[in-house]
Amino acid sequence: MCSSPLVGRERERRRLRAATAPGTLTLLAGAAGTGKTRLVRELHDLPGPTVLTGHCPPGAEPFPFAPLIEALRRITVPGGLNPLCGALRTLLPEHADHLPPAPEPAADPAAEHHRLYRALTELLDALDPTVLVLEDVHWADPATRDLLAYLTPRLPAHLALVLTYRPEDLPRSFPVAALAARTPPGVRHHELTLTPLTRHDLRVLAGRTLTGTDVTADDARRLHTWTGGLPLAAVETLRALAEHPGPGTAIPERPPVPPSLRDWILDRLRALDGDARRLVRAACVLGEPATEPLLAHVAELTPARADKALSRACRHGLLTPAGPAALTAATPLLAHVCNTALPHGKRRRLHRVALAALSRLPEPPHPRLAHHAREAGLLDEWTDHAERAADIALRQGEDCAAVALLRDALTRPDLATRRRRDLALKLGRAAVSGISVEQTIDQLRDVLATPGLPATERGELRMGLGLLLLNQAARNRTARGELVRAAAELADRPDLAARAMCALAVPRSTPDSVDTHRRWMEQALAAAGRSHDTTVAHSVVVNHATLLAQIGDPAAWKVDLPAPGASFDPPTPDALARRREFARGSLNLADAAVMLGHYDRADRHLDDAATWSGADDAPYVHESVRALRLTLDWARGHWRGLAEETEHRLDSPRLAHFPSVTAELDILRAALALAQGEPALARTHLARVHPCRDRPDDPPRPDHTVPVRAFAAGLMARLALARGEPARAWEHVEDLVSLIAAKGIWVWAADLVPGMEALLACGREAIARDLCVRLRTGLRGTDAPAAATALIRLEAALAHRDDQHDRALLLYAEAEAGYRAMPRPYDAAQLREAAAHVHFARPRDEGVEVGLTSLHTALKEYTELGASWDAARVRRLLRAHGVITGCATVTRPHRDGRLSPREGEIAALAGQGRTNREIAVLLHLSPRTVETHVANALSKLGLRSRRDLAAPAPDGDPSPAPGP
Template identity: 40%
Template sequence: MPGGPARFAPSGALSRVLIGRRAELALLRAVIAAPPSLALIEGEAGIGKSRLVGELLATPELAGTRRLIGQCEQLQEPLPLSPVLDAFRQAGAELAASRPANPVVGALAPLLPELADYLPPPLPALPDQRAERHRVFRAALALLDHLSPLVLVLEDVHWADGGTHDFLAFLAAHQPREVSVILTVRIEAGPLPIREAFARAPAGPARTVALTPLSPAEVAELAGGILRAELPRAFAVPLYEKTGGIPFVVEEVLRTLLEQLPADEIPGRPDVLAELAVPTVLRDVLLQRLAALDDAAREILGAAAVVGMTPDERVLAEVAGSGPPAVARALAQAQAVGLLHEEDGRCRFRHALARQIVYESVPVSSRRWLHLRTAQALESAARTGPGPRPVARLAHHYRHAGRPAEFVGNAEAAADTAFSHGDDATAARFLLQALEIGELSREARVRLAVKLGRAAVDGLAHAEAVPILERLLATEPLPAHLRGELRFALGRMLRQVGEVRAGHLQIEGALEDLADRPALLGRALAVLSAPETVVDRHVGEHAARCDQAEEAARRSGDPDVRIAVRIARASLLLEQGDPGSRKLIDELLRDDGLRAVPREHARACVNWAQGALHVGRLDLAEDLLAEGRQVVDQAEYLRLTEIVELVTAAVNQAAGRWEGLEERARRLAGTGAKVEAASLDWLLLHARLLAATGPAEKAVALLGDVIETAERVGAVWPLIPARMTLSRLLLTLDDAAGAADHATAALAHVRAKGNWVWGAESVLCLVDALDAMGGAGQGAELVDELSAGISGADAPIAQAALLGALAVLARTSHPVKADRLLDASRTTLRAAGLRYEEALAAERLGRWRCERGTADGGPLLEGALRLYGGLGADRDIARICRVMRQNGVPIPYPWRGGRPSHGQRLSSREHEVALLAAQGRTNQEIATELFLSRRTVESHVANALRKLGLLSRKELRGLRLPDAPNGPPSDTRSGSLTEP
């Protein structure tokens, strides 16, 4: 049942939860609640018949009811009454306790020798074989009556022998009062002989429960439960198309993928579905069905697999060279064995994997010939029929037929059609395939590459397109206007793959060539005006580029270019905290010209939302994100879908909605990101969360990765916040010198960029580090520089950081003033809705007031603790609890000794891992020694630190854990460790 734990799952099943089938289960429960009753559960192989039976038998109302289950076997010569006898063998204990009184049951003794001691004596054989069989039927019926009340389940009755079918017809006519019978049967196995007997049963006609494939949403739910992740639509849709909604096929596909990738990476890799080989178990099943067809049917079905998922029967007849009656017979045979099914009145392959198996069974040479015949048949139909030429299908068939000229012509036409409909991804795919053809003329190659440059940016084909454009620009003499367009496209794609500096330089290099194309020039200059991308470009230069973009837009006379430049101007102002940015954004959002271009509208909203987050305007970010998400969904803008998810996660992080966020960030920071440049932002988000939740060592390592990559590619925005976060983290690890180094490095980039709004938190970190090293006064000039740099800025996070830095400077000489400044900082952050930063400021203020002996210090610390608790910031919880104990502030339940959801006791495995970590072993060394994954070790270390009230792994070194891993709760008041 959806949302509830399954009480039954077949052996080897991946999912323990039954998805869908609510109505079917309810019908079966009604059937068994009113015996005598009969039910037929029918559906194709793998549809979930046995799973449904198991769920039924586990329902509470059957807890005291006996159930017997028999299985029919797929044998050449099935044994008479085999499934019924198998069911009786399960009743040995009941028969031992109470022997049947009816002597006719003795007729079963020779058939059930293992139960003979519990049955009446065998009866003498009858000379008439028919009379003997009738007596055995009566005996089986009497035994069922003796064992009642019961539910008899016979699985896969389509494989039953004739004798079993005769017995079931007899049973339907003489069913005991307290017996319910449930049969499962495959619909593709053909007519079931007992249907008429079940329809005329004296107890009432059998109820039929027909199982159909799962819906797309149910497939997503099933797969999401197996992978323990929410499935993005980009993965769920092709998974449904690949499997046809058959639960067994879904599980086999996921089982195969799990052998290749970690579960958390699979939802972000829809590409693996396209490349998937048919799972071995499913392949065997499908090949067996294919072998059941005669030679003529197999040949026609092979042609059908070449033609398509839903082959047109007229085209198929022409391709296969067979008449319509032969085609109809072949399709009927394939449908009978479950390789095809009927959908909207047409025969369709049951799922993509069934078609793949049939397709691969056709020899390669025959396949090539069939593709050519299919293309020719489609061309012929297009000449005489209405509608446009099916250029996409023609490109596919000509490509596989080995006809490059015809393929390229149709692929370009298909790309043009896709581009005109806004489907950049499909256009890019066709163009990339066409550019793989070695015999292309120079003219065709340049023409296709220019089109690829236009399509690949939004078509998410960056990695494939970049080397093509680079090679073309390096080897072909091109006219200036084409060279400029290609360099602009290449620059945008390099930015998308994360090569920010290289992309910026390419676009700069394109400007001269675009001088006579003002529309493209305006767009290129608008891209260069974005300040949050590349290092070593001052905001003054970005502003100058924006001015040049406005002039180019005016020359072009193109209203869309003018809007693009105004969007860039709003972003530039917003990133600097300019109060005028809000007015410009509001004007643009009301502009009909912007609303008429959904992609530009969506891109603007998402970019502005990011900028609003950068300056701490969470309210504005949420409003813009909501509008941007709505437009992205309506426009189906593929490239922005993942960026929307990224910005949504960043907004949730800022607003304190952290549940499930770390897992999502970890997944998309790896190979899950489709927009490569976004993976660095996901990595930063993951690291920032770990800095608060732990383990600290992992956060330090990830932040180091972000810094290294951002410096290599020249990306300024991840670089500055990554160094600031690392500086703040190192301060909590008592590494003031390291914190000062990273804050200083961040401020070097801030000065080079000329945007102090971005550097305010780094200033606070540096002042804190200097204070820890006894030189807080050294930061006075820096704070003055910051104050001048953000004067008048609408940037709450920067204003709060400035107030905090001023408070640190004033703390020794003017404690009351420092208190007031810090309280103002906390109030600013709270008003902005920045929950984590508010908690940090409240903790600092509470600690200062406790140290001064002020009464309200304790409540401030408790308030900060509750904020951390709501976030799940385990490292911060451990730290603030230590501060509260040091200052005699009572720690409220449930944080006394750790978070209760995890308990205070170390598990045996956590204790084992912690012991090795205390000895200085690395996570990889521990993983190797204990035969665990590195990720599991990281989780155990983090849990141990949290439960023991420690801030970092460093505090484990040289300390001794208690001997008993599952002994009394750890004494977190003393850190749970004792000095050796």
């Protein structure tokens, strides 16, 4: 087996190397598994002195001088030895021919031992400069201990002595640290103690072991929690993961345990006496911090015996304090191995004892009781405690915890039908605001397939499934079908029917027209009135405001959302419900305000949503608020650090549960990449929004909202136009334009204008004029600055096409003013550039000068934003008119067409055929960062594929500067 990388030990390695100087004593302490052997192995790589290593074997009757004999067996015996060394013939028979003759036997055993000590010291003194390493001296036999006591005060001048030991296993009769005090003046000594590795150390170690894998900070956290930072446990775990990598994250919450690591842990347990072992098993079964009386009770020990055993277990590092009066197993790894190794009957008995003990507490911990009941085989008690724990979690707003408990309870195979329905109903309610995964959706569908379900219960289950598909899973069309059926099945429950109807009233990417959404809202308002349920009424009010905002109705901003109450209110279920509805409504209004172009209004609603939602009780709202703030920064031109922040958010494992939020961030990152001259990277991020389904069993693609899809489609249209493919640009937006026209919600069309303008380059002016008329009609009576300004922009492009230059300039100026009022400086700069083209087309000579002035203004604004792609385009146009411009410094100065040193390094490795993951491991980067650099290099070099990186650039220039 190859040696593991040595990380986190630079300081100790430097001190140990310094300790190899002749005449030096070094004591290296560390608990079992902290890497003492791995560290001293570094001494063998040093030039100069010979390194001799011997190990003290464990055992009740160890062989005398065992580590010395092992260390000296391969030496070359020097000549001219002191005749006293002949006493070593019996200890070193392999060197008998090179040793002096054996002396006469000593008069008594003590004299014989003294002669051996002197002989060994003489032999060591006769050797060339040597480092003698004796490992595990806590197991040293009595003769070796006595020898060390004799040798250290007389350490040969050219011998360095290194002793390793475990403090927890050191006998009281052998205080190793006292050896340093016996060295005479002038003899140097060092004392090193190895501690567990930090999270950073583990991340480095994992990155070097799991080649081709992106190891995140969360991976390092999971590994540190699992192993406690113990190097041996971490190395063995990582080797197992390298040999059998799993799906998903590099390091799961519960990694595999290789047999070698399992047996090592079991050996440590077997080394304990019976009482200490029982306490460790009790702590492992309990699974969470427990008081000493509880541990003693589960271990079935008297307080006096438990007190002594606790000291021994803590000294050996198997139990660790978890507060002022609690203890727990040292690591989850230890608990897992111990529980797995327990015989089935003994494990069940311990869980039953723990269940009985915890049940008697004044406030029984139902989640723990559910776990112990399940492990004890008491299935009914398991279900009861799981349901009680979920109810408590829901009342406290901890929906994610409730989802986990209910999903676990629903895995019981013999669960009664009635009970299964009840648990599934609660799961559906909890999952709407919690973190959703495919398993939750599958469980709800399984229960829905149960024959004989009453219509009302079926409707409530279906509504929970529909809301889950709609909000977290972003499957709008599938969700619509479930919600329509649920509304019909809930005819006798107006409170529940109102919730399904108001969800259907919010416009999505379904083919329903705006009138259909309004009718659903009217039915929801009527049903809420019949229900007399204030919670339902609040939910309907929120969705009513959302509907009005999504269609640009000014009445949206006059709807009073349900008051959240004071922040110091007690978190009663009603108060939590009000706060959640207020946060949800604020988020929905903020989302609509961003889409419509009301950015100040969006700020206010985002502040409200952030105030009344938390990362744990409302994770979807919390993450959506953070993503919307980044989108606002993009729109307002606050781009400094925005790409890095967006990448950081995309790396968060939490977002795996929220595809809609991830899609918004990917599109935002694509927009930044395109503006900053990285079209290849922009295409990469846009491809993530709508990935291809390679196999029929792949999960369905998310069906994102129309405004999100419109943002992406507008970017793809710009990319196509830059490549001179106007027909392709129109294709990117055509389906969405048809959907918007069918729904009659034209406020969603603001970001589709680049694709509509492409119609003019395709010679399809009639369609563009028709869209202009329909867009103007559709925006009548709405309050949507972004869409209204986009309409003016399209009208200006049509006027320019018709050679109506004065009208085109007036319209462009009006649209530019509209964008600056929002503000959207990037779009305003684009219109200033478009106006320059109109000036150039005018027959009068003064048009050229005005056009050049407009271009200079646009160039200045692009440069200030960091929009190097657009700035390069403007510079080309200025050069075409005889104006030479310097390469102005932009926010991202390296986007000048030449590869940065890091890009060149990565491009060279990619040209050798290495994958992104392989490059990431070699350079200690994340694969996402490597992907970004490869895309940048391809864009700058004007290449279409990473395979082209293997070919040399023309004239030896590694980085020709292509125009965007």
